[in-house]
Amino acid sequence: MNEFDMIVAVVAMIMVTVMLTARWKYKYGGHGGRQDNALPAPDPQLQHEVIQLRERVKVLERIAVEKEDSLTQQIEQLRDR
Numbered sequence: 001m002n003e004f005d006m007i008v009a010v011v012a013m014i015m016v017t018v019m020l021t022a023r024w025k026y027k028y029g030g031h032g033g034r035q036d037n038a039l040p041a042p043d044p045q046l047q048h049e050v051i052q053l054r055e056r057v058k059v060l061e062r063i064a065v066e067k068e069d070s071l072t073q074q075i076e077q078l079r080d081r
Contacts, residue, residue, distance in 0.1 A: 001009075
């Protein structure tokens with residue numbers, strides 16, 4: 001075995017090792033041995049903020065739809081002339 005063959009063999013072994021390590025982490029979650037799947041306790045202030053933001057989004061969606069409807073009506077009125 002010459003020098004080139006030895007280098008190719010070492011590089012191939014490193015590549016296989018890296019691929020197997022990546023597959024192992026993907027398959028088993030890659031937690032590094034720590035299996036802490038517990039979710040943090042919900043924060044009441046954050047929950048309240050999420051509720052407020054959802055209400056704002058509903059209002060914005062309604063405004064956007066109303067503008068679309070009024071624009072459509074205006075276009076139809078112009079066509080009817």
